[in-house]
Amino acid sequence: MSGMRGNFAGFAARRRGEIGDVLLAAAVLAFTIPTTLMGRSFSLLANVPDWLELLAGVATAGAMLLRRRTAWPMIVGAVVCAVLTGQTVPLALAAYSMTAEDRVRRWQWVAVALTGVYVVADYVNPFTDQFLYLITVRALTLVYLPALVGTWVREYRSMNAELRSGVRLREQHAASQERRWIAGELHDTVTHAVTAMVLNAGVIQDTEDHEEIGKLATGIEDKGVQALTELRGLLTVLRREEVYQSSHGVEAIPRLVEEAKDIGLRVSLHLDFPQGALSPQLEHECYRVVQEGLNNVRKHAPGSDVRIVCEADGDVMRVSVVNTPHGRRETVRECPVLESGYGLAGLWERITLAGGRLESGPTPEGGYALTARIPFQPSRAGKS
Structure with a gap:
């Protein structure tokens, strides 16, 4: 039944x-x-x-x-x-x-x-009855009023259809944004980890120092475990605005610098920001800017000197990765990873959604600069 x-x-x-x-x-x-x-x-x-x-x-x-x-x-x-x-x-x-x-x-x-x-x-x-005024009242009530009710029903249907269409458009937009966010996270996580692993593996082929080989192999293993952890955390987040638990913040930037130095890059770092004043999302964006900047240096200017600055300027967080023109390449193995074309585009979308601005391009000295400026509210963030 x-x-x-x-x-x-x-x-x-x-x-x-x-x-x-x-x-x-x-x-x-x-x-x-x-x-x-x-x-x-x-x-x-x-x-x-x-x-x-x-x-x-x-x-x-x-x-x-x-x-x-x-x-x-x-x-x-x-x-x-x-x-x-x-x-x-x-x-x-x-x-x-x-x-x-x-x-x-x-x-x-x-x-x-x-x-x-x-x-x-x-x-x-x-x-x-034969009372004309009563007949007129009945006529208005039983004929003209239903016509008015019909217009209200039509407008209600039209409004309901517009609302449903708007909901579908918002759902499609949200799904598109989510796919872009996941694609950006996957690109940043996998590209950085694989680039570091490939470079370490290349260095292993060129050295006979067993201690150095063990250190590089451990680095490859650590990067693989880190990438898997980030991927696992990312896959558990489907529709959540906050960053996932295993995401990295500003405190992880020095580790990126040390990893870059381990494969031969000459990197200097300047960190100056109020402790506890940045939201986890903003810290993660800063981390991604530095990560993408170092990846680009590895692929396009492996012999250059790199200057990383991450500092708060009033209510704006400025993160920049600037490299000099190509230097000596014998100390750094070039990365054979193919171009994806998604790094800077995904980073631009990420910074734009955070209300910031991303600039990239050559410097007057012939190097390259990647700079992000992201606004934040230090007073409110500090209280939390």
Whole structure:
């Protein structure tokens, strides 16, 4: 039984509009056919045969099935039915449907005309009172008011459709942002770890010092474990605005510098920021800027000197990675990792979303500079 109810509910949800049309057609038949068969109809015209009244009722009911495509057959049918049978219910249904489905441009005039037809039909009805003002009130209530209600229903449907469309667009935008964020995190994590591992492996091939080989192999293992830890933490975060637990902050930047020195880069670091004043998200962005800058130096200028600055300037955190022109390359093994093209683009998106600005380009001395400026609120962050 529950399965049958579920199937019926699903069918009713899918065919709600068609079911409504059938119910309106059935209502027209219920108000016109029985009165004609029982001889209780009161036509505005004299000596109208029963078959013509029945035909008018059936035609009007059939026109209700077309109300979503066009309103005029329904409107004409309702007027004809009121004239031939004296039944005014189709007028109310037609007035509501024409505005609810938005099928008549100047619906006010049509509603006034239908209201007038109702007044005439009700006035000649021998079973109702003959007070014109009461008939007018009934006409406005039963014909013009349903037309107004139809406009409200139409506006509600339109607003609901816009809200649903907006929700879908926001969901798609959120999903797109999430995919970009995950792609950026994957790129930064994997690129840095793999670059360091490849460089260490290359150094192992060029040295015969067993102690140095053991140190480099340990570094490869540590970077692999670190990358796996970050990936595992990233995969557990699907829709979360805060950074994942294993993400790195500003305190991890010196470790990046030491790793770069281990493979032969000449790197200097200047850190100057208020302790505890930066949010975890902002610290993570600073870490990613330094990481991407060092990766670019390894790939494009492995023999250059690198200057890293991470300092707070008022309410702006400035992080820069600047390298000199190419120096001697014999001390550093070039990285054979292929270009991905996603590093700077992903970093730009990351900094922009944080409300900051990312600049990159050659320096006047012939080197290259990567600089990020990210605003923050030191007073509020310090209190927390």
